[in-house]
Amino acid sequence: MSRPMKLSPSQIEQFRRRGYVAVPGFFNATETAALQADLARLQRNGFLRNVATDGDGRTHSSTRQNLQLCPANFYSTLIRALPFAPQVIEAVTRLIGPEITLHLDQIFLKPGRTGVGTAWHQDNAYFKIPKPLRGTAMWIAIHDATAANGTLRVIPDAWETALPHARDGNSDHHVRCHPDEAKAETVELAAGGVIFFCYGTPHATGDNQTDAERAGLAYHFLCEDQTDEAFYAAGRIGNPRPRLTGPRATGGREEYGNVIAGTWEAEVARAAPPAKR
Numbered sequence: 001m002s003r004p005m006k007l008s009p010s011q012i013e014q015f016r017r018r019g020y021v022a023v024p025g026f027f028n029a030t031e032t033a034a035l036q037a038d039l040a041r042l043q044r045n046g047f048l049r050n051v052a053t054d055g056d057g058r059t060h061s062s063t064r065q066n067l068q069l070c071p072a073n074f075y076s077t078l079i080r081a082l083p084f085a086p087q088v089i090e091a092v093t094r095l096i097g098p099e100i101t102l103h104l105d106q107i108f109l110k111p112g113r114t115g116v117g118t119a120w121h122q123d124n125a126y127f128k129i130p131k132p133l134r135g136t137a138m139w140i141a142i143h144d145a146t147a148a149n150g151t152l153r154v155i156p157d158a159w160e161t162a163l164p165h166a167r168d169g170n171s172d173h174h175v176r177c178h179p180d181e182a183k184a185e186t187v188e189l190a191a192g193g194v195i196f197f198c199y200g201t202p203h204a205t206g207d208n209q210t211d212a213e214r215a216g217l218a219y220h221f222l223c224e225d226q227t228d229e230a231f232y233a234a235g236r237i238g239n240p241r242p243r244l245t246g247p248r249a250t251g252g253r254e255e256y257g258n259v260i261a262g263t264w265e266a267e268v269a270r271a272a273p274p275a276k277r
């Protein structure tokens with residue numbers, strides 16, 4: 001089921017030059033159905049939290065929702081297994097390798113009509129790695145992501161310049177910047193497609209103006225050469241940062257106490273609804 005996903009030389013070249021690349025169909029129909037079913041389970045259990053605020057960065061909104069779960073892998077063995085899937089390791093290694101580490105995972109869900117976007121920002125405003133092209137987000141469209149439901153927008157060719165950021169009053173913890181939106185590209189993706197964008201690329205999502213919910217599952221990866229002991233030590237508090245490749249990688253055993261590598265296919269088979277198996 002899990003086939004190696006080879007990014008083409010021109011896709012890799014686009015990522016390195018423009019700071020992002022969209023890859024439609026990265027996950028197949030069964031994998032996508034498994035992710036959708038597991039997200040529905042997380043929602044049923046009330047694990048996602050509304051981070052939208054009413055302009056002051058503190059008062060949670062009762063009318064607008066930006067639902068987030070970060071990190072999500074403690075609540076989902078499927079989400080924990082995904083970064084160890086062969087096609088993910090292959091693609092991320094080609095973009096930012098040679099050795100890669102998982103930095104973070106999180107879900108952003110925008111309910112129909114009331115769902116609001118995440119404001120413009122560069123991930124490196126949070127992460128502050130020395131070379132922003134050597135860290136990448138992998139944003140997975142869990143549902144079809146369209147302009148109408150607030151899919152991801154990016155500013156191409158902008159990753160080299162660090163923009164000033166300040167707290168976003170419409171979120172209880174996010175920061176935001178103000179890039180030239182005239183240069184923005186709107187990336188529409190069918191469910192199962194992904195967009196890789198480096199830590200320097202300004203990006204945002206929009207409000208969901210449709211009746212159906214839309215979610216993105218975002219992982220962040222970086223090249224081992226952008227890490228140090230302090231980075232791994234910070235991860236020990238609540239968010240382990242598994243080495244995915246390289247001489248110190250253990251398939252997750254060292255960080256999670258259990259070998260996670262090799263479990264993706266079984267996790268998908270377990271989580272996918274019967275019709276998709």
Ligand SMILES: O=C(O)CCC(=O)C(=O)O
Pocket residue numbers: 108117118123137139203204205216218
């Ligand atoms: O999906 C969203 O609303 C925001 C995603 C994002 O900012 C990220 O993955 O870094």
